[in-house]
Amino acid sequence: MDQAAELRLSKEPVTPMPDAGHRVRVVSITSGKGGVGKTNIVVNLAYALTLQGKRVMILDADVGLANVDILLGLTPKYTIQHLLSGEKRLSDILVKGPGGMFVLPASSGVQELAELTREQRLQLLTAFETLDEKLDVLIIDTGAGISSNVMYFNVAAHEVIVVVSPEPTSITDAYALMKVMSLRYAEHHFSLLVNGVKSREDADEVFKKLSMVAERFLNISITYLGHIPHDNHVKKAVRRQKIVMEYFPNAPVSMAFRELAKEFSKTKARLNSNHGNVKFFWRQLLERKNA
Numbered sequence: 001m002d003q004a005a006e007l008r009l010s011k012e013p014v015t016p017m018p019d020a021g022h023r024v025r026v027v028s029i030t031s032g033k034g035g036v037g038k039t040n041i042v043v044n045l046a047y048a049l050t051l052q053g054k055r056v057m058i059l060d061a062d063v064g065l066a067n068v069d070i071l072l073g074l075t076p077k078y079t080i081q082h083l084l085s086g087e088k089r090l091s092d093i094l095v096k097g098p099g100g101m102f103v104l105p106a107s108s109g110v111q112e113l114a115e116l117t118r119e120q121r122l123q124l125l126t127a128f129e130t131l132d133e134k135l136d137v138l139i140i141d142t143g144a145g146i147s148s149n150v151m152y153f154n155v156a157a158h159e160v161i162v163v164v165s166p167e168p169t170s171i172t173d174a175y176a177l178m179k180v181m182s183l184r185y186a187e188h189h190f191s192l193l194v195n196g197v198k199s200r201e202d203a204d205e206v207f208k209k210l211s212m213v214a215e216r217f218l219n220i221s222i223t224y225l226g227h228i229p230h231d232n233h234v235k236k237a238v239r240r241q242k243i244v245m246e247y248f249p250n251a252p253v254s255m256a257f258r259e260l261a262k263e264f265s266k267t268k269a270r271l272n273s274n275h276g277n278v279k280f281f282w283r284q285l286l287e288r289k290n291a
């Protein structure tokens, strides 16, 4: 990463920390309600960031269906489970996707992450730490809701992007998610992305509604990351197992993803000194018994 990018990503005030070393921005993409477009956002944001020259890895942490590989048309042979059992090395389970992004298929092994022996934990940490110099951004696709599996990743990430659709239930569930995260896990900052809207005005309204109640009744702040329009090109691309940005680069939704990536790169990761690097993320993740 060049020095300017390094500065952009370092925490405020914008001064380089002498011992900060390389910094990987770890972001989880989550939602209260399921089916609001998280996985689609994860793969497109990842792809858009690779177009900016960033080195990106997706951690597919949805314990339900492993959707990232399906959306990308990849068929990973192994998952993190094989790493945990010692059958495979990290390099064996990583899959390369469009734009040179990496995918770490975790889903079926996510449950086990919370129940590792000390030895397994150390093994994994050592493996993951080799990724430090190879990445700029790590994007985690979580499941929906407030289960401990989801929280586990949200709490360990540097920043949490909450995806919400304009449906009332999605908005109330997003509120519930932020409430639990702030009360139970002391997470007081979120980014919000509104997906599947007809117009910018609709998205702005969702943001206003949510941020007004959340900032009033919960002690949190929300950064508005923007919106992604509803666009039928998404379904067409999904059917072909292609990233919509790659398959329909000029579709409205693809332009919105490019904007999102720009906005994302502009906003600084809210790294607190404890969350400084990706090693810390893995440590948090692996040493937490259960969130």
Ligand SMILES: Nc1ncnc2c1ncn2[C@@H]1O[C@H](COP(=O)(O)OP(=O)(O)OP(=O)(O)O)[C@@H](O)[C@H]1O
Binding pocket: 031, 033, 034, 035, 036, 037, 038, 039, 040, 041, 062, 067, 143, 144, 195, 196, 197, 228, 229, 230, 231, 232, 234, 235, 238, 253
């Ligand atoms: N902007 C959009 N325009 C049109 N369709 C969309 C858009 N975003 C997502 N979709 C469609 O909505 C459905 C759900 O998307 P996706 O699988 O990304 O949601 P999710 O939040 O990851 O779901 P889950 O909670 O089950 O993991 C998919 O069929 C996808 O094609």
Ligand SMILES: [Mg+2]
Binding pocket: 038, 039, 040, 062, 067, 141
């Ligand atoms: Mg999903």
